[in-house]
Structures are given as structure tokens and as C-alpha cells.
Amino acid sequence: MTRKASPTIALFPEASFGAALNCVGIAQALRARGARPVFICHAGFSGVFADYGFQEYQLPTNEPLSDSDRQSYWQAFVRRHLPHFRLSPIDQLETYVAPTWQAIVDTAVNAEAPLRQLLARLKPDAVVLDNVIMFPAIAAAGCPWVRVVSCAETELPDAEVPPYLSGMAADDPQREAFEARYLSASAPAHDRFNRFRADSGLAPLPKGLFLETSPDLNLLLTPTIVRRERAEPLDPDRFVYLEGCVRSEGPFEVPVFPRNGGPLVYVSFGSLGAMDVGLIERMLAVFDRMQARFIVNAGGLRDAYRAVPDNVYLDAWFPQPSVVAKSDLFIHHGGNNSFCEALRFGVPSLIMPYCWDGHDNAQRAGETGVGDHIGRDAWTEGGLERAILGLLADDVMRARLRENAARMALTPGTNVAAQAILSLIGT
Amino acid sequence: MQAAARRPRTNHLDLAQRILDVARQRGFEPGARLPEQQIASLCNVSRTPVRAALSLLAGQGVVRWEADTGYHLAIDLAAQPAIAAELPSAEEDELAEAILRDRSARRLDQTVTVAGLMRRYDADRKTVLKALNKLTDENLLDRAPGQSWLFRRTPDDPEAQGESYEFRLLMEPAAILAPGFRLDGARAAALRQGMEVLSALPDANFDTREFQRLDMDFHGMIAEGCANRFVSDALADHLRLRRLPGIYAGVNVFRLRQSLREHLGILDYLESRQYEVAADLLRIHLRLSRNQRPQAASRGAPALFGMIRRPD
Numbered sequence: 157m158t159r160k161a162s163p164t165i166a167l168f169p170e171a172s173f174g175a176a177l178n179c180v181g182i183a184q185a186l187r188a189r190g191a192r193p194v195f196i197c198h199a200g201f202s203g204v205f206a207d208y209g210f211q212e213y214q215l216p217t218n219e220p221l222s223d224s225d226r227q228s229y230w231q232a233f234v235r236r237h238l239p240h241f242r243l244s245p246i247d248q249l250e251t252y253v254a255p256t257w258q259a260i261v262d263t264a265v266n267a268e269a270p271l272r273q274l275l276a277r278l279k280p281d282a283v284v285l286d287n288v289i290m291f292p293a294i295a296a297a298g299c300p301w302v303r304v305v306s307c308a309e310t311e312l313p314d315a316e317v318p319p320y321l322s323g324m325a326a327d328d329p330q331r332e333a334f335e336a337r338y339l340s341a342s343a344p345a346h347d348r349f350n351r352f353r354a355d356s357g358l359a360p361l362p363k364g365l366f367l368e369t370s371p372d373l374n375l376l377l378t379p380t381i382v383r384r385e386r387a388e389p390l391d392p393d394r395f396v397y398l399e400g401c402v403r404s405e406g407p408f409e410v411p412v413f414p415r416n417g418g419p420l421v422y423v424s425f426g427s428l429g430a431m432d433v434g435l436i437e438r439m440l441a442v443f444d445r446m447q448a449r450f451i452v453n454a455g456g457l458r459d460a461y462r463a464v465p466d467n468v469y470l471d472a473w474f475p476q477p478s479v480v481a482k483s484d485l486f487i488h489h490g491g492n493n494s495f496c497e498a499l500r501f502g503v504p505s506l507i508m509p510y511c512w513d514g515h516d517n518a519q520r521a522g523e524t525g526v527g528d529h530i531g532r533d534a535w536t537e538g539g540l541e542r543a544i545l546g547l548l549a550d551d552v553m554r555a556r557l558r559e560n561a562a563r564m565a566l567t568p569g570t571n572v573a574a575q576a577i578l579s580l581i582g583t
Numbered sequence: 584m585q586a587a588a589r590r591p592r593t594n595h596l597d598l599a600q601r602i603l604d605v606a607r608q609r610g611f612e613p614g615a616r617l618p619e620q621q622i623a624s625l626c627n628v629s630r631t632p633v634r635a636a637l638s639l640l641a642g643q644g645v646v647r648w649e650a651d652t653g654y655h656l657a658i659d660l661a662a663q664p665a666i667a668a669e670l671p672s673a674e675e676d677e678l679a680e681a682i683l684r685d686r687s688a689r690r691l692d693q694t695v696t697v698a699g700l701m702r703r704y705d706a707d708r709k710t711v712l713k714a715l716n717k718l719t720d721e722n723l724l725d726r727a728p729g730q731s732w733l734f735r736r737t738p739d740d741p742e743a744q745g746e747s748y749e750f751r752l753l754m755e756p757a758a759i760l761a762p763g764f765r766l767d768g769a770r771a772a773a774l775r776q777g778m779e780v781l782s783a784l785p786d787a788n789f790d791t792r793e794f795q796r797l798d799m800d801f802h803g804m805i806a807e808g809c810a811n812r813f814v815s816d817a818l819a820d821h822l823r824l825r826r827l828p829g830i831y832a833g834v835n836v837f838r839l840r841q842s843l844r845e846h847l848g849i850l851d852y853l854e855s856r857q858y859e860v861a862a863d864l865l866r867i868h869l870r871l872s873r874n875q876r877p878q879a880a881s882r883g884a885p886a887l888f889g890m891i892r893r894p895d
Contacts, residue, residue, distance in 0.1 A: 171884070172880050173883075174638055200887075201878050201880070208832070225885075229887075233884060406791065406835055406836035411684075414685065427880055458689060463690070472739075555712070
């Protein structure tokens, strides 16, 4: 089979900004190589990809939620889960992880019929799935499919890799206890998912797993500097490391601060983390007494803030890669995109994780000397200030990160991903 | 807020800008004479402030003085639409900008007082009052009881942005379709040139601030071209809100470029007097410009639009 002049690549990211914007980066590189990337998106993400110039196909939903329903959902979600985000990873298993897996299984079940219809109509040359769960329609699409592992590397289990979502070191003595509790907590959702797979013609997955590796191609974002040794190395023909996967955004102009001067620190906990206004307010009080400038992503709750310090600039959205490129320190939640962007631009990470693989990246940042981490609960103002000042003053770390960033810039992950996808469908 | 004495007076700056607008509207070419009496008559002022404003423009190299013949236009206004941005600013203008910037970053509450602003900006009462009056004139502030002022709601949150686009969808096409619409040809030509120059820049050098200036000028031109004064005034008042900091934040370069192309397409039809097509294209442009990005998203959760209340 020879490569089509303009193959259609259907990208299907989960309904989160990390996966969505990661896929935008890959799609930009595919478009630059003459392919026709299109997006399959969940309700609510229509327009996000069109704004980057990509065709979108929204999955229809049986019961579309009104804006008021969505607000009620989120109000309840935040009220319920904010306290859980202060818990340890193991104590989040029953409180946050298990109900989230149930909700994720719901999305897979609900998407199945419309996704099958859409893929039959689109007839893509390949499907790129950036999610944490399998959609049987993709396996049945009649074309190769690509899995993007856009969470931390822990998403692919291995004896030498710590358990997914644990925030542990590989040799943590509590490892077995965590694994047992994880399997128990996720079992109801997993059993339901396996029944759904069987009904859809797919083999069941081992306990705890919701997504298999692709037989065709798997892309991992994990940059070399934080990569782990595996007991069973991944087959390089099927597993390609991207060295991050950073989209291109427009330039960012650093705002003028009434109290101008000092290093620039960017703070973003993603749209979910931005809901923790109380935590960010406590942080602003610390920032106020420091000789530095802080750019803070306040998400949809910007109006909740008053008397913001003169060395702080709040806004609801930033072109993150362009902001990180101009920053001296990035305080984030350990989302894999944020972590990779910090590495791509040679900026130390101070990670304050609250859920999912943020815990794993926080642990890894400390282990590999590319940053530091602070628990979301029980941090002190002095501790936060010392952590910020320590990272800003660590010239050895900065030099090492700069060298690493220069290496990452030589082979942008977006280009490697696009090339690997096009090679897959050209053979 | 020092060095007030060295700054030009606001009324001279305003008049300088009006002189340039008149010269542009009348298609004055480089070298054209600018007789003080004629300018005074066109701008409805006496000759004394005209002399001061022309002197200000001479200092910027926009006009030149010749002993025998007086002031002449020194530049091609059609090719340089951004003169206003290069004029020096008055003290109260700078203060007004700082107030807007700080409100946008939520350093200032929705209600401000003269005394509070004097302290914060180390400015005298007169300058603060001038800045507040300027912002009030621009419909950005309302006078509240006592010595306080209240910031008006601006389209800087998703709900207000949605309402703003709904308003503009109603009014802007109507501005074109109302009988008697007149396009300012010189302004349109300058805008076209500016948009083509910006479009040619690579992504890495794309100037978002210049986009904002061109965008406001483009939509302002449509508002001012409307023959129905009530539509024109309502739109002009609303469009002024879009000059606030942060309004254009978060729009990526791809969409901004697309937006420039849409502006140019609308201009084509305005210039060829096909107003119904122009109004239709404008409607599409506004629909596409409305930001659809959700405010929050998470695995397994429906994306959130609009705002939620601060969690307890």
C-alpha cells in the first residue's frame, strides 16, 4: 500500500485539556506534513479544535446537558471532591479514583454507537486515541490505531515502574498494599467495562487495566530525562518515545506588574485545580511578600479573587507553552502536559499534585532532580516560600534543564509523533 | 505619576487625533497644507488649540512647519494607521490605563474611591478625578454614591462574553443594513493595509496588540458608518469595552489570522457596496469569534461552560 497524498487521521482525545491540547500539537505536525487531521470530540469540546483550524466531528449524546445542568454537576463535583484532593494517593482510591473510573466507563459505553457510525462514515487512514480507556469501535474501525500515553509513564505497568496513580517510588514497601487496594477499588467499574467489551466483541482486560496497548503504534510523551528503566523493555517497533509533545501557540507578552522585577513564576493547576480558590488565595499571600512576579491561571473563578497583590497577574486562560518558555519556575499540578512543557523549555517544576498521575510526576520530579514537590495538604507559607526560592536559586539544576531542553528542541515530540503515524499508514 | 508638567494636555492630544482623523477622512496626501483656520473650522474649535495640537504633531514628525506656508502633512496617513498609538499620553490617560489594568487583574475591587486611588497611585486628586471622568465618559465606570465609582460589567468572563456577542450579532449587521450606511474609504484602505501587513507576519512574531487595535478599528468603522445615530452610539459604547486588558487573551494565532481574513472579506463587500453580503459575512465572523472553550473539564465529567460559584 502506498501512502495517500493526504491521509485522514482521526484524533480522538478524551474530554480534558491535557489530551486535547497534546493532540493539537500532533495534528499541527500532521498538517504540516500534508495529512488531513480531523478531531472526534466529546460534547463540550466543539470549537476548541476548530480554533486551531481543524475539522471537528462531535459525538452526539442522547441526553445533552443544559448549561444549568453542567453548572449544577460541577458545583456538586467541586463540593464533593475538593476535600478528596487533599488526601494521600492511597486514600483517594475509593473517594476519587473509583467514582472517576465509573464515570469514564460511562463515557466509553455512551460513545460506542455514535463512534462506530462516525468512523464508518469518516473512513480514516488511522485513529489516534489519547485516552485512558478503550473504545471498541476503534478496534473495529478497519484501520490502524495509535495509542497516545499522555499520562505519566506509570500508565504502562512494569515490575520496575511504580503503580499508576500511587505517587510512590518503584521500591516503595507499601507498593503491594497500594496495588491490592487499587484493584479492589476499581473492580466494580472494571467488571462493568469487561462486560461491555465482551458485548462489543473485545477480549477482557486484566484486572486494573482499562486500555490495552495498540498492536500498531504507541506513543509515550515521557522525555528521556525522567524516563524509567523497565524490567521488560518496550518493543521499539511499537513504542515510540516523543520527548514531550508541545503544541505551538502564539507569542505571549509578559504583562506589566505594578511591582515589577525579579524572576517570573507561572502557576497553573489546570482547570480542575483552579477550582481550589482557597488554596490559591493562601499562595497569593506568600507571593505578596516575595521579590518575584507571578502569573496565575485562575480558570473560570477569576472573579472570586480580591485585592490581588501587585506582583501577581491573574487571568482565566494563558497560551501555556509560550508562558512557560518565558518563566523561571513553573508551579503546577503534575499534569503530564505541564510537566513536559516545563522540561521542554528548561524550567524547573514545583509540583503540588491533587489527583491522578500528578502524584506520579511529583515523585518523579524529585527523583530525577528536575524540580520539587509539595503536598497539597498541610503545607506552610514558609515551606512554600523556601521551595520557590530554592528552585530559583538552584543554578546546577537550571543548567542541566537548559541543556536537556536544547536536546528536546532538536527533535520535537509533535514531529516524531506525526512521522511515526505517517510511517505506520505508509507501510 | 510624576513629570506631569512635561506631558501634553489631554485636550491637545484629543484634538491632534481629531485633526488626523479629519485629514484621513478627507484623503489628505503627504505634503498637503493644513491651514490653521480651516482645521479649526473642521474641528469646531478656535485657532489657539489647533496651533498647540499641530505643534504636538510636529514634534512627532507627523506634520512639518514651513515658515512661508505653515503646517503640512509629513506622512502618508493611509499607510500609517497607527499614529494614535505613537502620540505621547497625558498623565490622566496613563492613570486610567493603570486603573483598567489593575481592575482586569483583580488588584482593584469593583468599587473604587478617589482617596483609595490617590493612595495607590501616589497621584493628586485632580488627576484621579480626570482619569475617573475619562473612564466614566467611556462607559467603563459609573458614579456611585459618595466619592466612589463602580466598574461596569465588562465582557471578560464567559457569560458576559456570550452576552456581548449576542448584542453584537444583533447590532453590527443592523448597522450595515440600516439605510444610509457610509464607509469611510480612507479608513478602510488604511485598515486593509494594516491587516495585510499583520497577516504576513510569521506566527512567532504575530502582534496580538496590533490585532486588537485593528479589530477595534474595523468594528468601530462599521459602527461609525451607520446612519442611524442610536445604533451607532450603542455600538460605539459597547465596542469601547473591548479595549480593556485581557479581552483578547487566550485566542490563538490561527483564529486571529482567520479573523483577519474574514475582516478583509467583509471589507471587499463593503467597498463594493454589497451591504447584505457584508452583513451576512459579519454575522458569520462574529459567530466564529465567540470563544467556545470550556471553563473546566476532567476525565468522565461533562465540560463546563460559564462560571460556577466559588466553592465553600
